[in-house]
Amino acid sequence: MSLLELTNIETCYGPIMAIRGISMQIEAQGITVLLGANGAGKTTVLKTICGAMDPQKGRVRFDGKEIQKWDPDGVARLGIGHVPEGREIFPFLSVNENLIMGAYSRTDRHVEEDLDMVYDFFPVLKEKHGHQAGYLSGGQQQMLAIGRGMMMRPVLMLLDEPSLGLSPRLVSEITQIIKRLVDEQEMTILLVEQNAGMALDIGNFGYVLELGHIVMEGTCERLRESTDIQEFYLGLKDEGVRGGRRWKRRKTWR
Amino acid sequence: MAEHHIDLSQSPPVVTIDHCRTVTELFLNRVQQYPDKVALREKDFGLWNEYSWSQYGDYARLTGLGLIALGLKRGDVCSVASEVCKEWLFADQGIVSVGGVTNGVYPTDAPNQVKYLITDSGTRFYFAEDEEQLDKVLQVRQHTPTLEKIIIFDMEGLRRLDDSMCMSFDALLELGRNFAREHPEVWEQEIHAADPEDLMVLTYTSGTTGPPKGAMISHRNMMYMMVTLQRIYNVSEKDEQLAFLPLAHVAGRVFYISLVLESCSVINLVEDAETMIQDLQEISPTLHFAVPRVWEKQYSTVAIMLKEGTALGRFAYDCAIAIGENVALFRLQGKSVPLVQRLLFFLAEHMVLKNIRRMLGINNCRILSTAAAPVAPELIKWFWSLGKPMYEVYGQTECTGIVTSNRPDALRIGSVGKSTEDAEVELSAENEIKIRSPGVITGYWNKPEKTADTIQHDWLYTGDVGRLDEDGFVYIIDRINDIIITSGGKNITPSEIENQLKFSPFISDAVIVGDKRPYLTCLVMIDQENVTKFAQDNDVPFTSYTSLCHTTEIQDLVWQEIEKVNQKFARVETIKKFSLIDQLLDPEDEELTPTMKLKRKVVNEKYADMVNKMYQPDRTAT
Numbered sequence: 001m002s003l004l005e006l007t008n009i010e011t012c013y014g015p016i017m018a019i020r021g022i023s024m025q026i027e028a029q030g031i032t033v034l035l036g037a038n039g040a041g042k043t044t045v046l047k048t049i050c051g052a053m054d055p056q057k058g059r060v061r062f063d064g065k066e067i068q069k070w071d072p073d074g075v076a077r078l079g080i081g082h083v084p085e086g087r088e089i090f091p092f093l094s095v096n097e098n099l100i101m102g103a104y105s106r107t108d109r110h111v112e113e114d115l116d117m118v119y120d121f122f123p124v125l126k127e128k129h130g131h132q133a134g135y136l137s138g139g140q141q142q143m144l145a146i147g148r149g150m151m152m153r154p155v156l157m158l159l160d161e162p163s164l165g166l167s168p169r170l171v172s173e174i175t176q177i178i179k180r181l182v183d184e185q186e187m188t189i190l191l192v193e194q195n196a197g198m199a200l201d202i203g204n205f206g207y208v209l210e211l212g213h214i215v216m217e218g219t220c221e222r223l224r225e226s227t228d229i230q231e232f233y234l235g236l237k238d239e240g241v242r243g244g245r246r247w248k249r250r251k252t253w254r
Numbered sequence: 255m256a257e258h259h260i261d262l263s264q265s266p267p268v269v270t271i272d273h274c275r276t277v278t279e280l281f282l283n284r285v286q287q288y289p290d291k292v293a294l295r296e297k298d299f300g301l302w303n304e305y306s307w308s309q310y311g312d313y314a315r316l317t318g319l320g321l322i323a324l325g326l327k328r329g330d331v332c333s334v335a336s337e338v339c340k341e342w343l344f345a346d347q348g349i350v351s352v353g354g355v356t357n358g359v360y361p362t363d364a365p366n367q368v369k370y371l372i373t374d375s376g377t378r379f380y381f382a383e384d385e386e387q388l389d390k391v392l393q394v395r396q397h398t399p400t401l402e403k404i405i406i407f408d409m410e411g412l413r414r415l416d417d418s419m420c421m422s423f424d425a426l427l428e429l430g431r432n433f434a435r436e437h438p439e440v441w442e443q444e445i446h447a448a449d450p451e452d453l454m455v456l457t458y459t460s461g462t463t464g465p466p467k468g469a470m471i472s473h474r475n476m477m478y479m480m481v482t483l484q485r486i487y488n489v490s491e492k493d494e495q496l497a498f499l500p501l502a503h504v505a506g507r508v509f510y511i512s513l514v515l516e517s518c519s520v521i522n523l524v525e526d527a528e529t530m531i532q533d534l535q536e537i538s539p540t541l542h543f544a545v546p547r548v549w550e551k552q553y554s555t556v557a558i559m560l561k562e563g564t565a566l567g568r569f570a571y572d573c574a575i576a577i578g579e580n581v582a583l584f585r586l587q588g589k590s591v592p593l594v595q596r597l598l599f600f601l602a603e604h605m606v607l608k609n610i611r612r613m614l615g616i617n618n619c620r621i622l623s624t625a626a627a628p629v630a631p632e633l634i635k636w637f638w639s640l641g642k643p644m645y646e647v648y649g650q651t652e653c654t655g656i657v658t659s660n661r662p663d664a665l666r667i668g669s670v671g672k673s674t675e676d677a678e679v680e681l682s683a684e685n686e687i688k689i690r691s692p693g694v695i696t697g698y699w700n701k702p703e704k705t706a707d708t709i710q711h712d713w714l715y716t717g718d719v720g721r722l723d724e725d726g727f728v729y730i731i732d733r734i735n736d737i738i739i740t741s742g743g744k745n746i747t748p749s750e751i752e753n754q755l756k757f758s759p760f761i762s763d764a765v766i767v768g769d770k771r772p773y774l775t776c777l778v779m780i781d782q783e784n785v786t787k788f789a790q791d792n793d794v795p796f797t798s799y800t801s802l803c804h805t806t807e808i809q810d811l812v813w814q815e816i817e818k819v820n821q822k823f824a825r826v827e828t829i830k831k832f833s834l835i836d837q838l839l840d841p842e843d844e845e846l847t848p849t850m851k852l853k854r855k856v857v858n859e860k861y862a863d864m865v866n867k868m869y870q871p872d873r874t875a876t
Binding site for chain 1: 384385386388389392393411414415417786789790793794795796797798799801837838840842
């Protein structure tokens with residue numbers, strides 16, 4: 001059985017249906033990638049999973065439990081960590097306090113060890129542990145957001161566009177971190193990305209979302225081979241005989 | 255009302271409309287007689303812009319003279335590759351008026367098809383709609399020696415295009431303008447230089463064997479078709495149509511160009527294939543011709559909406575359509591409707607049926623008409639029950655359009671009607687339908703042996719098997735090559751079964767297989783929209799189109815639909831197994847025609863594995 005299973009999810013913002021019936025399965029210990037253009041509904045899928053939004057219809061099953069109507073704190077306690085888009089760290093708290101906030105729901109005694117583990121993952125954060133988080137650079141803030149997520153010791157981590165606004169070097173650094181989370185911490189990751197090249201490189205399985213529907217699914221190798229993915233997500237397009245082709249092919253999602 | 259005259263005693267027959275013997279003369283006549291009347295409308299940035307006959311004439315003149323300036327000689331072929339747009343009409347009329355021949359290319363044709371069409375027809379001038387169509391020609395132009403110039407309608411994204419072979423449509427018009435200044439007399443000279451027997455249009459038809467063949471349509475063929483259409487549809491200058499079928503298809507051409515010319519009616523050009531329903535609602539045409547697929551889609555839209563609707567809504571619909579059916583029955587038999595029924599229908603119409611018709615955009619239609627593919631009689635009856643008369647007609651490219659038609663005074667649903675005036679329809683010894691009329695083409699372009707196969711002693715052999723009843727109504731059974739003979743020796747006409755299948759809102763198209771096989775099977779293409787909705791409503795988890803096709807619930811759903819159809823047929827005609835085509839097909843795929851029909855032959859070849867699997871013995875679990 002898959003760790004997380006969505007069946008026929010429909011989620012609306014008022015009268016606007018953002019997700020129009022999505023089913024997907026996320027296997028334990030791997031990276032599942034969710035690709036899609038702006039407004040395709042990627043973030044809404046994550047919000048539906050973590051309980052920030054309730055679906056109009058459909059089921060979310062995590063580890064055998066149906067959680068679609070749960071509140072976010074309950075979902076988080078169950079082991080689903082959400083690293084939101086745009087980092088959303090607490091700017092007026094120090095780095096250390098931010099990380100401690102991540103462990104807010106925990107009652108066990110291993111929080112200190114985990115703090116060391118996060119500092120081990122992100123030496124920069126250790127250096128700046130007393131600084132106010134709002135003064136960190138973009139890349140450091142992203143690391144902090146991921147570190148805060150790790151402090152919860154989630155089974156499943158939802159990562160919403162971790163590469164947003166980062167330089168290529170930082171993107172590859174974050175990529176390495178994500179891989180280590182899976183390899184060393186045995187975490188399962190659901191990764192939402194606009195940077196399809198990076199996501200498909202590290203992912204195992206991927207879904208492509210368009211206008212609230214899944215239009216394609218497959219292993220990341222297979223997705224990378226697809227001409228549609230290459231043209232519309234990886235920016236590799238056949239320039240045509242004339243060079244500088246502007247028109248778009250019709251997508252077939254094969 | 256135009257004056258028609260047809261003289262069959264002469265050879266070749268003579269056809270005149272308002273004393274004009276060629277399409278070019280008739281066009282000039284319309285431009286001079288009705289300069290200010292609206293001829294066409296095209297939507298641009300949300301507004302319907304109108305073009306009068308004199309504007310139509312001006313654009314055609316400048317295009318034609320521009321082509322002469324480029325060196326066009328009478329009889330030269332020009333190809334047009336574009337979606338429906340005003341430039342298509344202007345270019346076509348310009349080409350034809352100066353003695354050129356128009357060959358329509360489907361905008362969905364792949365580059366290698368474009369290459370074939372250019373080389374086979376010997377195209378010198380190629381009109382491309384936009385960047386996308388242009389790129390296809392550029393890809394193949396090193397293999398098309400006859401091609402001299404490419405004229406582009408829409409230059410968006412091509413500002414920096416620097417290629418001596420390419421020019422914009424505006425530049426062509428400018429050439430024409432300069433030419434007209436120096437040679438003002440040439441335009442009318444060319445128009446009057448046309449002979450009724452001159453070739454006017456090449457229309458490529460996909461044969462079941464070999465590459466497409468160019469049917470050669472002459473001015474006389476086209477003039478005759480105008481008269482025929484006018485006789486069937488009785489079109490006045492107040493009539494409005496919406497052009498949405500490809501103009502490269504003979505149906506699109508005769509309805510949207512020829513009939514409009516004959517009757518001086520108005521043609522409204524669809525904004526985009528996807529906005530068809532909206533455009534239809536806005537324009538609300540008075541005459542609407544469409545292919546069965548469009549009518550089937552309209553029916554299934556209503557069927558699905560009802561499923562979503564309230565119980566009261568469904569009840570109202572059921573009552574209204576029952577009353578409509580009852581009234582239609584009287585009308586179909588040509589009887590007057592009794593007062594009670596008429597009162598009930600008045601209520602049903604105003605409370606329910608009118609709303610449905612408005613939603614479908616057919617409320618103002620005098621006449622609906624269908625052809626180009628087989629259609630289920632039930633579907634035609636449904637439109638009659640809605641209160642709109644629908645007439646099925648029949649014909650093919652090789653007779654320039656229509657040869658038999660149902661008409662208000664001669665109507666039998668299930669038949670394709672009686673032969674039109676001045677046309678003869680007979681059956682050969684093998685029950686193949688053959689036609690003789692002034693609309694029958696002279697032959698296929700550069701293919702004398704194919705011509706000799708198809709046209710023998712003035713008779714056109716249609717390749718359709720049919721029957722004639724005692725009153726002369728024609729019933730089409732199937733394509734002669736499509737008839738299935740099972741290994742048990744039973745003759746089966748697949749299209750009859752397929753039509754019933756397509757009537758289901760969940761089935762978009764189907765192909766029956768079973769030639770030289772022990773039983774029938776079928777390949778089904780599902781209606782994505784409706785099946786997705788079904789899956790969502792019934793909690794069937796799926797991800798992509800492919801996975802949707804593989805769910806057991808959808809397989810069961812389609813099987814139920816097939817079972818419903820099976821009940822209507824004899825045992826040997828029932829479908830034993832089926833497979834779903836699990837890829838979402840696009841008109842650019844070779845499996846589909848530009849009108850989104852499955853191509854039997856291609857499908858049979860491409861899905862041979864799938865078909866063979868259906869004939870393997872079931873492996874039961876041990």
